[in-house]
Amino acid sequence: MPHQPERKTFIQNLRDHGQRVTPERLALFDEIFAQHRHIDAEELLTSLLAKGHRISRATVYRNLDLMVDSGLVRKVRLGQRRFHFEHIHPGQNHDHLVCSECDRVVEFVSPAISAMQREICRAHGFSPDHHQFQILGLCHDCLEKGAVPSGT
Amino acid sequence: MPHQPERKTFIQNLRDHGQRVTPERLALFDEIFAQHRHIDAEELLTSLLAKGHRISRATVYRNLDLMVDSGLVRKVRLGQRRFHFEHIHPGQNHDHLVCSECDRVVEFVSPAISAMQREICRAHGFSPDHHQFQILGLCHDCLEKGAVPSGT
DNA sequence: CGCCTATTGCGACGGATTCTCAATAGATAA
DNA sequence: TTATCTATTGAGAATCCGTCGCAATAGGCG
Numbered sequence: 118m119p120h121q122p123e124r125k126t127f128i129q130n131l132r133d134h135g136q137r138v139t140p141e142r143l144a145l146f147d148e149i150f151a152q153h154r155h156i157d158a159e160e161l162l163t164s165l166l167a168k169g170h171r172i173s174r175a176t177v178y179r180n181l182d183l184m185v186d187s188g189l190v191r192k193v194r195l196g197q198r199r200f201h202f203e204h205i206h207p208g209q210n211h212d213h214l215v216c217s218e219c220d221r222v223v224e225f226v227s228p229a230i231s232a233m234q235r236e237i238c239r240a241h242g243f244s245p246d247h248h249q250f251q252i253l254g255l256c257h258d259c260l261e262k263g264a265v266p267s268g269t
Numbered sequence: 270m271p272h273q274p275e276r277k278t279f280i281q282n283l284r285d286h287g288q289r290v291t292p293e294r295l296a297l298f299d300e301i302f303a304q305h306r307h308i309d310a311e312e313l314l315t316s317l318l319a320k321g322h323r324i325s326r327a328t329v330y331r332n333l334d335l336m337v338d339s340g341l342v343r344k345v346r347l348g349q350r351r352f353h354f355e356h357i358h359p360g361q362n363h364d365h366l367v368c369s370e371c372d373r374v375v376e377f378v379s380p381a382i383s384a385m386q387r388e389i390c391r392a393h394g395f396s397p398d399h400h401q402f403q404i405l406g407l408c409h410d411c412l413e414k415g416a417v418p419s420g421t
Numbered sequence: 422c423g424c425c426t427a428t429t430g431c432g433a434c435g436g437a438t439t440c441t442c443a444a445t446a447g448a449t450a451a
Numbered sequence: 452t453t454a455t456c457t458a459t460t461g462a463g464a465a466t467c468c469g470t471c472g473c474a475a476t477a478g479g480c481g
Binding site for chain 4: 137138139157158159174175178179198199200
């Protein structure tokens, strides 16, 4: 259990809000925090069921929203149909390179982005919560396989 | 018709691919290129019908995809349920501030972003086609109305 | 242990998009 | 111009993702 402290926070959070600590919630939490990267609701459901947990689709969705509200998880649209979810590692926010050929997603961290974000928001009287930055294009592998750089 | 050259390119593109030039395609093309900003499929359908065109929902969707494939139009998710579409103005790409309270979208242009994009891609052996950058937060108006800055 | 009520599971529902298929109509050649 | 070939269209069914309603279940507290 490499995410013990976050798990404790999660449980404490639930208690503080009069919410119950259920096995479904813990299983879902563990599953998300075990993931190195973003994952969608359907994949979460499938892998929980595969591990023998009994949990319904609705519960997965409901609790994902709950974790998003409590700031533990981020819900992102990477341009695909489904929402993806990823646990937040505080102070370390990353963005994504998305390959339009093979759908592979690579994370990157760029400290310059938050400075830029602050600047843009100041100029527009906007109070930022978070951002999403995706660069779409071709990954190294697909380039070598001879994929064509877009448009046509 | 302020987008005459793009229109010619579109028609040429169709011909080159053995695709037909239909009134539905032209009407849809004109509608998107008349828009200053992103618009979704439903809005496009509605405004085409309002202008007296006869066109079906399926045709709108089909041809939006066609224009995306041919590089004339970009399909973006701004976090809302629907995809949005915007025509590409070459060499001028903008990004979005999205208010999570009222869903208002403001565009901004930041030249620094493309430099950053180039840098990141170089480091990852990635060949960028385009990016999407959204900053989610509260717009000026919602802040004044006393909306709470997220998380909880 | 027992109660109160938050949470769950199931299945129905809803919105957005895609698909199916028969009818229509561009494009090409004669 | 007309005939022919087949891409495209319209209409509605189907699908996919996510949400909702409600009865049954089960945390958490006294």
